[in-house]
Amino acid sequence: xxxxxxxxxxxxxxxxxxxxxxxxxxxxxxxxxxxxxxxxxxxxxxxxxxxxxxxxxxxxxxxxxxxxxxxxxxxxxxxxxxxxxxxxxxxxxxxxxxxxxxxxxxxxxxxxxxxxxxxxxxxxxxxxxxxxxxxxxxxxxxxxxxxxxxxxxxxxxxxxxxxxxxxxxxxxxxxxxxxxxxxxxxxxxxxxxxxxxxxxxxxxxxxxxxxxxxxxxxxxxxxxxxxxxxxxxxxxxxxxxxxxxxxxxxxxxxxxxxxxxxxxxxxxxxxxxxxxxxxxxxxxxxxxxxxxxxxxxxxxxxxxxxxxxxxxxxxxxxxxxxxxxxxxxxxxxxxxxxxxxxxxxxxxxxxxxx
Ligand code: SF4
Numbered sequence: 001x002x003x004x005x006x007x008x009x010x011x012x013x014x015x016x017x018x019x020x021x022x023x024x025x026x027x028x029x030x031x032x033x034x035x036x037x038x039x040x041x042x043x044x045x046x047x048x049x050x051x052x053x054x055x056x057x058x059x060x061x062x063x064x065x066x067x068x069x070x071x072x073x074x075x076x077x078x079x080x081x082x083x084x085x086x087x088x089x090x091x092x093x094x095x096x097x098x099x100x101x102x103x104x105x106x107x108x109x110x111x112x113x114x115x116x117x118x119x120x121x122x123x124x125x126x127x128x129x130x131x132x133x134x135x136x137x138x139x140x141x142x143x144x145x146x147x148x149x150x151x152x153x154x155x156x157x158x159x160x161x162x163x164x165x166x167x168x169x170x171x172x173x174x175x176x177x178x179x180x181x182x183x184x185x186x187x188x189x190x191x192x193x194x195x196x197x198x199x200x201x202x203x204x205x206x207x208x209x210x211x212x213x214x215x216x217x218x219x220x221x222x223x224x225x226x227x228x229x230x231x232x233x234x235x236x237x238x239x240x241x242x243x244x245x246x247x248x249x250x251x252x253x254x255x256x257x258x259x260x261x262x263x264x265x266x267x268x269x270x271x272x273x274x275x276x277x278x279x280x281x282x283x284x285x286x287x288x289x290x291x292x293x294x295x296x297x298x299x300x301x302x303x304x305x306x307x308x309x310x311x312x313x314x315x316x317x318x319x320x321x322x323x324x325x326x327x328x329x330x331x332x333x334x335x336x337x338x339x340x341x342x343x344x345x346x347x348x349x350x351x352x353x354x
Contacts, residue, residue: 006219007184007191013215014194017201019044023051024193029115029140030061036132037088041081044200050079061115065092073277073338080303080341082278087127094125119145138192144185147192151199152179157232158203158222165235238305244286245310246295247346251331252317261331265320274303275340281312282323297349301342312346 018024021044023035034054039047053075058064064072069089076085099114116122117140123133135147146152153166153175160178165171184191202210211223222228251261266279295311302308320328329337334347 002182002219006216007187009215010194010198011187011190013202014190014197018193018197019201021048022055023139027140029117029136030064031055032139033091033115033128033132033136034088036135037084037127038079040084040132042079046079050076061092061095064089065096069277070338074336077338078341078344082275082338084127086277087125091125091127115140117141119143135192138188142187142189144183144188146176146179146183146188147196148176148179149196149199151196151203152192154205154232155195155199155203156182158228159216159220161221161225161227161231163227163231163233165233168235171235240302241306243306243308244289245308246284246286246290247281247310247312247343248283249281249312249314249346249350250317250320251314252320252328255318263320263328264331264334265323265326265328266334266337267323267326269340270325274306274308275342277338278340278343279337280340280343281346282326297346299342299345301345308342310342310346312350314350 021035023032026032035047035051038050038054042050054064057075058067067089069086072085072089073082076082079085095115116125119133119137122128122136123130128136131147131149134145135149137143137145138147156162156175156179157166162175162178164174166175182195198214198216202214204210207229211217211220211228214220214223217223220228222231248265250265252263253259253261265282267282268277268279269275270277289309290311295313298309298311300307300309339347
C-alpha cells in the first residue's frame with residue numbers, strides 16, 4: 001500500500017467528483033451485476049438507459065430467470081455482444097436453481113442469501129470473469145477483491161510507470177500483483193470505485209492538462225517521469241477478418257399495393273458464430289468479394305475482430321420461397337424478434353427508401 005495520504009486524497013476526490021449513478025446507490029448484488037454486464041464495452045450514457053429498462057422489467061434475479069431468452073435478447077437489442085445477454089439469463093436461472101436446491105436440502109423455506117456472496121461463487125457464474133466477480137464482491141459486500149477494468153489498468157500503469165503491455169498473460173500477472181498491493185482491503189468498495197472513476201474522469205486516455213489538477217499527482221511516477229501519456233502499453237491488435245454476406249429480403253405484398261409488404265422471411269442464427277440466436281434475413285456467405293449483380297444497398301459493418309461487407313437484395317414476391325431454416329412472419333411483427341444490429345441498419349434504410 002502507498003501511504004495514507006494517497007488514499008485520503010483519492011477518496012476525498014471521489015466523494016466530491018463521482019458521477020451519481022443508480023448502481024452506485026445500491027448494494028444489491030443483482031443490480032450491481034446487471035450494471036457491470038451492461039457496461040462492458042458500452043458507454044455509461046447508453047448503458048444507463050438499458051440498465052433502467054432491465055431493472056424496471058426484471059427487478060429481481062428471480063424475475064429475470066423466469067423470462068424467456070428471446071425476451072432478454074430483444075431487450076438487449078442494440079447493445080451488441082449478445083453473448084453477455086445470454087450469459088446473464090443463464091446465470092439468473094443457475095442462481096435460482098441453486099437456491100431451490102439449497103431450500104430443498106436445508107428443509108427451510110427461506111435461505112439467507114439468494115445471490116452468490118463469495119468471489120468464488122460469483123466467478124463460477126456464466127459470463128462472470130475476475131473483473132465482474134471482483135466488482136460485485138467489493139461493491140455489494142465490501143469484500144477485499146480488486147475490480148480491474150481498462151480505467152484501472154491505465155491509472156495503475158501511469159501511477160507506477162509500468163511499460164509492460166497489460167493485456168498479455170505476463171502483463172496481467174504483473175499488474176495484478178501491483179494492484180493487489182495497492183488495494184485498500186478494509187475499504188475495497190470505495191477504493192475500487194474511486195480508482196475506476198479517476199480513470200474515467202481524470203486520468204483519461206488523452207491527458208491534456210489533467211495531471212495538473214490530479215489529486216494523486218505527487219504519487220504518480222508516470223507523471224514525474226514524463227511517460228504518463230505513453231501509458232498504458234497494449235499488445236499489437238489482432239488482424240481484422242473480412243467476411244462477405246449477401247442478404248435476401250423477401251417481401252410479399254398484395255398486388256394492389258406492392259410498396260406495403262405484409263410478410264417477410266427471417267431465420268435464426270444457430271451456428272456458434274456472431275449474432276448467435278439472433279434473427280436476420282436469409283443470408284449466404286461468400287469466400288471473397290462478390291462482383292456483378294449490383295445490390296440496391298450495401299454496408300460495411302465493423303465488429304471487434306471482423307469487418308462484415310453486407311449487401312442486401314430485395315425480392316418482391318407473390319409467394320414465399322421454401323427455404324430451409326426460415327420462418328414466414330408478418331412484416332409488422334419484425335420488431336418482436338431480437339435482430340442483429342446490421343439487420344436493424346438494413347431495416348432503417350429499407351423504411352427510408354420505401
Ligand atoms: S497525475 Fe496524471 S497520469 Fe498520474 S494518475 Fe493523475 S492524471 Fe493520471
